[in-house]
Amino acid sequence: MTPDAPHLDPEQLAAYFALTDVGSLLQYAVEQQLREDGDLSSVQFQIIARLTGAPSGRLRMTDLADGIVYSRSGLTYQVGVLEKAGLVVRGTGPDDERTVVVSLTAAGRDRFFQVLPGHVEVVRRLLVDPLDRSDLATLRSLMDRVLTHMRAAPPRSARPRPPRKPSA
Amino acid sequence: MTPDAPHLDPEQLAAYFALTDVGSLLQYAVEQQLREDGDLSSVQFQIIARLTGAPSGRLRMTDLADGIVYSRSGLTYQVGVLEKAGLVVRGTGPDDERTVVVSLTAAGRDRFFQVLPGHVEVVRRLLVDPLDRSDLATLRSLMDRVLTHMRAAPPRSARPRPPRKPSA
DNA sequence: TATTGTTATACTCTATAACTATA
DNA sequence: TATAGTTATAGAGTATAACAATA
Numbered sequence: 001m002t003p004d005a006p007h008l009d010p011e012q013l014a015a016y017f018a019l020t021d022v023g024s025l026l027q028y029a030v031e032q033q034l035r036e037d038g039d040l041s042s043v044q045f046q047i048i049a050r051l052t053g054a055p056s057g058r059l060r061m062t063d064l065a066d067g068i069v070y071s072r073s074g075l076t077y078q079v080g081v082l083e084k085a086g087l088v089v090r091g092t093g094p095d096d097e098r099t100v101v102v103s104l105t106a107a108g109r110d111r112f113f114q115v116l117p118g119h120v121e122v123v124r125r126l127l128v129d130p131l132d133r134s135d136l137a138t139l140r141s142l143m144d145r146v147l148t149h150m151r152a153a154p155p156r157s158a159r160p161r162p163p164r165k166p167s168a
Numbered sequence: 169m170t171p172d173a174p175h176l177d178p179e180q181l182a183a184y185f186a187l188t189d190v191g192s193l194l195q196y197a198v199e200q201q202l203r204e205d206g207d208l209s210s211v212q213f214q215i216i217a218r219l220t221g222a223p224s225g226r227l228r229m230t231d232l233a234d235g236i237v238y239s240r241s242g243l244t245y246q247v248g249v250l251e252k253a254g255l256v257v258r259g260t261g262p263d264d265e266r267t268v269v270v271s272l273t274a275a276g277r278d279r280f281f282q283v284l285p286g287h288v289e290v291v292r293r294l295l296v297d298p299l300d301r302s303d304l305a306t307l308r309s310l311m312d313r314v315l316t317h318m319r320a321a322p323p324r325s326a327r328p329r330p331p332r333k334p335s336a
Numbered sequence: 337t338a339t340t341g342t343t344a345t346a347c348t349c350t351a352t353a354a355c356t357a358t359a
Numbered sequence: 360t361a362t363a364g365t366t367a368t369a370g371a372g373t374a375t376a377a378c379a380a381t382a
Contacts, residue, residue: 008288012296015304018311019295021235023191025318028238041371061341067189070196071374076342078372098340098381120176127187128180130317131310136183139310142303143186149298150193209348229364239351244365246349266358266363 026126033122038115043068043078045119048087048104048112057104060093064102087111194294201290206283211236211246213287216255216272216280225272228261232270255279 008016027042034040040048046068051057061075069075079102082088087108093099104112128136176184195210202208208216214236219225229243237243247270250256255276261267272280299307 008292008296011301011308012292012304015308015311016291016295018308018315019191020194022311022314022318023187023195025315026188027191043372062339069373072341073343073375074373080342081371093340096340096382100341123184124176124180125321126318127184127314128176130314133179135310135313136180138306140179140183140186142299142307143183143190145303146190146295146298147186147193150190150294153293211349230362237350240364241352241366242350248365249348261363264359264363268364 022127026123029122029126030119033118034115037118038111040111040115041078044082045112045115047078047082047102048108051088051102051104052109052112057109058101061100061102082108190295194291197290197294198287201286202283205286206279208279208283209246212250213280213283215246215250215270216276219256219270219272220277220280225277226269229268229270250276 031042034042034045038045047064050064050068051059061072061079064079065072065075069078079088079090083090087105089103089105091101091103093101131139199210202210202213206213215232218232218236219227229240229247232247233240233243237246247256247258251258255273257271257273259269259271261269296304
C-alpha cells in the first residue's frame with residue numbers, strides 16, 4: 001500500500017534514466033568538441049551564440065543571464081573570461097546607466113563560426129543520425145510539452161522537507 | 169549548396185534544443201533537491217545508489233567508475249568525500265590485493281532512503297506528470313535507440329579539426 | 337527603495353601526471 | 360609490463376553576501 005509514498009514504476013524510471021544518460025553523454029561530447037575546436041566551455045558558447053543571434057550582436061547582461069546561468073556573478077565571471085579573450089566587449093547601456101551591454105567582437109564572431117561546424121557534427125552524429133525525421137518531431141513535441149509544464153509550475157514549490165538527520 | 173558543410177535544419181535544431189533544455193532544467197532541479205534533502209551532489213547520489221543496488225552493498229572502485237565519472241582520480245575524490253561523511257568505507261579486496269572495495273555503511277543506506285522520496289518526487293513532477301504512459305514509452309524507446317547508437321559508434325572518432333586560429 | 341552589475345571569498349569539482357603497489 | 364588506485368597540483372566554475380551606482 002503506502003499510498004502516500006511517492007514512487008515510480010520501472011517503465012517510468014527507465015524513461016528517466018534513458019533521458020538522463022543521453023543528456024549527459026551528449027553534453028560531455030559537446031563540451032569536448034567546443035573545448036578542442038575553439039577553447040570554449042558550453043556556457044561560453046551559449047553566450048556567444050546568443051550574441052550572434054541578437055540584433056547588432058549586443059545584449060544586456062540581464063538578457064544574457066536568462067536560461068544560461070543561475071547567478072548574476074556567474075555571468076559576470078564568464079563574460080569577464082570572454083572579454084579577456086577578446087571575444088566580447090562590455091559597455092554602458094545608452095538608456096539606463098546601470099545596465100551593461102555586451103557586444104560580440106569580430107574575433108568573437110569568427111570563433112563562433114570556427115566552432116559551429118564541429119558542434120553541428122557532434123549533434124548530428126549522436127542525436128540526429130539514429131533518429132528519422134518523424135522521430136525527431138516526436139521527441140521535440142514531447143520535450144516541448146515537458147518544458148511548458150516546467151515553466152508553468154513553480155520551479156521549487158513548498159515541498160515538505162524531510163528531517164535533516166545527520167550532518168555531512 | 170555547400171554540400172559538405174554540416175548543417176541541421178530548424179526541425180532538427182529545435183529537437184536538440186528542446187532536449188538539452190529539459191536535460192539541464194531537470195538536472196538542476198535534481199541537484200537542488202539532493203543538496204537540500206541530503207547534502208549530496210548528484211555524482212555522490214549515483215555512487216550511493218549503485219552501492220544500494222549491489223549485492224551486499226559493495227563494489228570495486230573500477231566497477232563504480234563506469235558511467236558515473238570520467239577519470240579515476242575524480243572517483244577517488246568523491247569516494248573520499250563520502251568516506252569522510254561516514255556514508256561509505258573502503259577496504260582491500262579479498263582476491264586481488266590491488267583492488268579497493270567500497271562498502272555502503274548503515275548511515276549511507278539511511279541517507280539514500282532519506283533522499284530518495286524527494287528525488288522521485290522531482291522526477292515525477294517535472295518529467296512524469298506532463299507525459300502519459302505511452303508518451304514515456306515512446307521517449308524511452310527513442311532514447312534507447314540513441315544510446316545504442318552512441319555506444320556502437322566510436323565516442324570520439326578522427327574528426328578533422330578546423331585550424332585553431334587565435335588562442336584564448 | 338528597487339534594480340543592475342561587480343567583487344571578495346570560499347568552496348566544489350575535475351583532470352593530468354607522477355607515483356605506489358600488486359598481478 | 361599492465362592494472363588498480365592514490366596523490367599532488369593546478370585550474371575552472373559556482374554561489375553567497377556585501378557592495379556601489381543608478382532609477
